[in-house]
Amino acid sequence: MSNRRNFLKKSVLFTSIFGMAPWASSLAKENIYSPTGKATIISTWNHGIQANEAAWEKLRNGGASIDAVEVGVRVPESDPNNTSVGLGGMPDRDGHVTLDACIMDPTGNCGSVAGLEHVENPISVARKVMTETPHVLLVGEGALMFAEEQGFKRTNLLTESSKKAWKEWQKKSEYKPIINIENHDTIGLLAQDENGDISGACTTSGLAFKMRGRVGDSPIIGAGLFVDNEIGGATSTGMGEAIIKVAGSHLIVELMRQGYEPEEACKAAVERVIKKEPNYRNLQVGFLALRKDGSTGGYAIHKGFNYALMTSATSNILIDAKFKV
Numbered sequence: 001m002s003n004r005r006n007f008l009k010k011s012v013l014f015t016s017i018f019g020m021a022p023w024a025s026s027l028a029k030e031n032i033y034s035p036t037g038k039a040t041i042i043s044t045w046n047h048g049i050q051a052n053e054a055a056w057e058k059l060r061n062g063g064a065s066i067d068a069v070e071v072g073v074r075v076p077e078s079d080p081n082n083t084s085v086g087l088g089g090m091p092d093r094d095g096h097v098t099l100d101a102c103i104m105d106p107t108g109n110c111g112s113v114a115g116l117e118h119v120e121n122p123i124s125v126a127r128k129v130m131t132e133t134p135h136v137l138l139v140g141e142g143a144l145m146f147a148e149e150q151g152f153k154r155t156n157l158l159t160e161s162s163k164k165a166w167k168e169w170q171k172k173s174e175y176k177p178i179i180n181i182e183n184h185d186t187i188g189l190l191a192q193d194e195n196g197d198i199s200g201a202c203t204t205s206g207l208a209f210k211m212r213g214r215v216g217d218s219p220i221i222g223a224g225l226f227v228d229n230e231i232g233g234a235t236s237t238g239m240g241e242a243i244i245k246v247a248g249s250h251l252i253v254e255l256m257r258q259g260y261e262p263e264e265a266c267k268a269a270v271e272r273v274i275k276k277e278p279n280y281r282n283l284q285v286g287f288l289a290l291r292k293d294g295s296t297g298g299y300a301i302h303k304g305f306n307y308a309l310m311t312s313a314t315s316n317i318l319i320d321a322k323f324k325v
């Protein structure tokens with residue numbers, strides 16, 4: 001639990017016992033860390049709560065949104081119990097854990113890796129692609145070579161429990177390339193800092209037991225993530241193929257440019273997916289958006305998509321997204 005959480009918990013306790021908290025003014029001062037009220041973080045699924053906490057520590061210390069999004073998503077990446085991101089992610093059908101990630105900053109710079117193996121925090125490699133190369137996307141072996149050149153250490157990403165799940169899957173080896181409502185966990189995280197600048201990050205191990213070489217939406221700028229600092233940002237989770245086909249995150253930012261509210265824009269993108277995807281009843285897609293004015297929203301095809309929102313006003317809460325069917 002962060003110092004801020006502890007502090008607030010203690011404040012509430014003291015106030016309920018003794019009336020006005022003597023440190024009420026310092027509580028107010030605590031809130032000054034967000035004097036413009038612009039610090040906002042939104043991220044996918046339950047694990048967004050811990051990711052938001054880590055990202056908030058950056059923002060409250062005056063950090064830039066690009067640092068906050070990286071630090072935030074590294075938390076589920078490094079969690080061996082999270083089977084859809086980073087360490088502990090489910091392997092492809094040949095037993096290789098291959099990771100996809102991208103990051104985008106307020107200037108529109110971006111970096112991405114796809115099919116990266118043996119590196120626990122692909123988001124940090126994506127950031128290095130952005131800052132240390134003239135390119136946007138590195139894949140597979142080349143991405144790993146680059147990561148090692150940059151000093152990233154090789155790690156075995158296949159945990160015992162993911163290996164067990166893969167062995168179990170091998171008994172039937174049924175290829176089911178569908179992400180439905182039970183089968184998900186990618187983290188997409190958008191943050192706005194005190195200067196009002198927006199960045200985003202998205203990271204995943206993708207579809208469990210996917211074909212070797214399959215890449216989803218998460219490392220594709222415009223699909224799994226898009227940021228235009230004049231307008232806002234969007235990110236996605238769910239069936240990557242369906243999201244790529246409509247360039248989902250870019251679509252949402254463009255709809256916000258036209259005046260859509262964040263939730264309306266996410267809903268319109270879901271409707272676009274449904275229109276283009278005959279199989280939409282069997283797959284899940286969820287979108288999140290953060291607009292320049294700090295407003296946020298989410299929407300999914302099916303019930304079951306939730307997201308974590310953290311602002312000075314809301315603290316850190318889980319919200320069930322509205323859904324279409």
Ligand code: SD4
Binds near residue numbers: 186205237240
């Ligand atoms: C993909 N969108 O690889 C990712 C998977 C995902 O929650 O979001 N899982 O298609």
